[in-house]
Amino acid sequence: MNDISDYIQRELIKTPFNLYNLITKYIESNKNTKVAFVGGYLRDLLISKFHKKPFSKPVDIDLVIEGSSIALAKFIKKNIVNVDLCLIKEFNLYNTVEININDYKIDIASARKEIYPAPGLNPKVTKSTIEEDLKRRDFTINSIAFEVSTRKIYDLYGGISDIKSKKLNLLHSNSISDDPSRLIRCAKYASRLDFNISKNSLKQSQETVRQWPWKSSETHQKIIYPPALSIRTRMELAEICKHDNLNNVILIINKWKIISILNKNIKVDKRFLRGLSWIKKLNGNYILYLLKDAEDLEKGCQRFLINHGEKKILEDYLNIKKILKTNQEKLMHFSPSSWTEFIESRNLNDETIKLLICDGVPYWRNLFKWLFIYKFIKSKKDGETLKKEGWEQGKEMGKEIKRLRYLEIDNLKRN
Numbered sequence: 001m002n003d004i005s006d007y008i009q010r011e012l013i014k015t016p017f018n019l020y021n022l023i024t025k026y027i028e029s030n031k032n033t034k035v036a037f038v039g040g041y042l043r044d045l046l047i048s049k050f051h052k053k054p055f056s057k058p059v060d061i062d063l064v065i066e067g068s069s070i071a072l073a074k075f076i077k078k079n080i081v082n083v084d085l086c087l088i089k090e091f092n093l094y095n096t097v098e099i100n101i102n103d104y105k106i107d108i109a110s111a112r113k114e115i116y117p118a119p120g121l122n123p124k125v126t127k128s129t130i131e132e133d134l135k136r137r138d139f140t141i142n143s144i145a146f147e148v149s150t151r152k153i154y155d156l157y158g159g160i161s162d163i164k165s166k167k168l169n170l171l172h173s174n175s176i177s178d179d180p181s182r183l184i185r186c187a188k189y190a191s192r193l194d195f196n197i198s199k200n201s202l203k204q205s206q207e208t209v210r211q212w213p214w215k216s217s218e219t220h221q222k223i224i225y226p227p228a229l230s231i232r233t234r235m236e237l238a239e240i241c242k243h244d245n246l247n248n249v250i251l252i253i254n255k256w257k258i259i260s261i262l263n264k265n266i267k268v269d270k271r272f273l274r275g276l277s278w279i280k281k282l283n284g285n286y287i288l289y290l291l292k293d294a295e296d297l298e299k300g301c302q303r304f305l306i307n308h309g310e311k312k313i314l315e316d317y318l319n320i321k322k323i324l325k326t327n328q329e330k331l332m333h334f335s336p337s338s339w340t341e342f343i344e345s346r347n348l349n350d351e352t353i354k355l356l357i358c359d360g361v362p363y364w365r366n367l368f369k370w371l372f373i374y375k376f377i378k379s380k381k382d383g384e385t386l387k388k389e390g391w392e393q394g395k396e397m398g399k400e401i402k403r404l405r406y407l408e409i410d411n412l413k414r415n
Contacts, residue, residue, distance in 0.1 A: 004046075004160070005151050011045050012037060012146065015061065017080050017101055020148070023063070026075045027149045034066040034111075036130050036145040036154065043141050046163045047193065060105035064133050064145065069108040073097040076106075094125055112136070116178040122228045123178070130154060138182045139189070140169045166194065170201040176208040181232035183209070183261050187252040188240050202256060209258045230305040233261075234287060241286055247273050263300060265293050275358035282371075284354035285310070292317055292355055309349075316352045317359075324362045331363055337406035339366045340374045373412070379404035 012020045023035050039062035048055040065072055070090060076099060077086045089098040095110035111133040114123035123136075130145055134154060137143040140162045145154035153160075162169050168186055176182055183205055189195055197205070240249050253259050254268040266272065279289045287304055292314060294300035301311050324331065334342065343353065353371050357364045379401045383393065391397045 004049075005146070005153055007049055008037075008042065008045060008146050008153070009151055011055070012148075016104060017083060019061070019076070019106070022076050022079055023072070023148050025079070026072055030067065030071075034130055034147055034149065035072065036064050036147040038062050038064050038134070038145045039137070039142050042144050042146055043159075043163065046144070046160060050164050051166075060107060063106065063108045064111050064130055065108060066111045066129055069095055069097045069110045073099050073108055095127070109133070114178075116174075131156065135171070137171055138175060138179070138185060140167075140171060141189075141195075143171055166196060168195045168197045168201060170198075170204055173204065175201075176204055179232065180208060180212075180229060180261065181236050183253070183258055184233060184236040184240070184249075187249045187256070188236065188244055190252050191248045192244050197256065205256060205258055209261050212260060227305060230303060234304060237287065237290075241280065246280065246286065247276050250276065262290050263294050265295050266290065271360060275360060278358040279354065282354045282357070284358065285313070285351050288314055288317075288351060288355060289358060292359065310351075313349050313351045313355070316346070316348055317355045320346075320348065320352065320356060321359065321361050324356070328362050334363075334366070335410050336366075336369065336374055336412060337409045339363075339370055340406065340409055343367070343370050344375075374409050377405060377409045377412070379408065 027033055027035055041061050044055060047053055063072070070088075073088050077088060080086055080101065083102050085100070085102055087100045089100070091097070095112060097108045099106040099108065111128050111130050112125045113128040113132045114125055114136040116123045130147065131154065134143045134145060134156055140157040140159040142159070143155075143157050144159040146152070147154065157171055158169070168189055170176065170182070170186075186197060186201070186205065190197060237246075240246050250259075250262075250266075250268060250273070253262065254266075259266050259268065276286070276289060278284075279286050287306075288310060291297075291300045291304065291306070297311075297314060297318075300306070301314070306314070350371065353367050357368050357371070361367075381389075381401070381404055383397060383401065386397055386400060387393065391400065
């Protein structure tokens with residue numbers, strides 16, 4: 001283990017902003033304080049060592065301290081040099097601090113113990129030790145810690161062995177029921193790291209999903225879709241969209257037979273995956289794309305904390321999809337201006353149009369042209385010009401501007 005410890009220390013000394021040495025100085029001036037690097041940063045260092053993969057710049061660095069997270073954060077901010085920006089955000093609920101240094105994120109958590117009162121709810125937190133803190137983590141490969149002062153490696157659950165064998169093992173038998181969003185994270189790691197889920201972890205995942213939706217009790221009220229779970233799931237999907245291949249993650253979730261964690265009506269085929277790729281290209285709302293064909297739209301919206309505006313987008317999508325399918329013969333003769341009138345008279349949101357395009361509905365190309373061409377075409381004559389020509393301001397002038405705009409739109413086709 002000494003060679004691993006030496007390797008980790010050598011690499012951690014290279015962390016930006018002289019962070020490792022700053023932590024060392026803090027420990028020297030605060031006796032009996034323990035600070036450890038944990039989580040993804042260590043995991044990726046060890047993957048680089050054991051599998052000879054280049055170590056990519058981490059998204060963030062996680063630290064855990066047996067003491068005050070805010071005190072360490074303030075010390076770092078006070079003593080850091082040659083940076084343009086250093087901001088501290090405190091999260092009192094969990095005794096955690098986020099430091100943003102030149103767009104680089106460092107999370108510092110006071111060591112804690114967590115108890116989940118029910119699936120998906122926020123945990124109840126008490127102060128604890130580094131060893132106890134590791135128990136609350138998701139996977140064995142993320143439950144490794146390196147204590148700075150003693151250079152001790154904490155590997156209580158065989159995370160190093162799992163990294164060597166490229167295995168994803170949940171930390172304990174309640175990992176998924178404590179936080180079902182870990183299912184999404186597990187698929188993310190399988191995709192990103194090219195790791196395989198263990199049989200026991202897959203079985204736990206599938207059994208937990210079969211019990212969905214999880215009914216929980218808080219203040220004597222039944223909560224079928226805990227808001228905390230919805231927020232965490234959306235955050236996981238957002239990170240995947242930003243840093244990973246969402247299509248590959250969805251394929252893995254489907255392969256594991258846990259797709260119902262998102263929407264049991266998703267049919268993962270070429271058409272669906274093509275649309276998922278397009279929703280990203282169009283910078284559309286991928287959450288709505290995953291929900292668009294939910295059997296029970298109301299429950300789907302509850303599951304993902306869909307707001308009123310997003311729900312209307314989904315309702316409009318379903319309505320327009322039906323119209324497009326049942327009126328194909330009539331729509332066949334629509335001109336570009338007719339399509340413009342069809343869309344704009346219904347006050348359809350751009351996100352609705354994007355969903356329809358990505359779904360590949362009849363005449364999706366016409367919708368695509370409106371989204372990127374027709375909607376930006378204006379009449380060559382504005383209100384001021386028409387007033388000079390003798391038009392009075394009002395509805396008739398508005399109709400004339402619209403007529404002239406539609407002429408411009410239809411002329412595009414002829415030109």
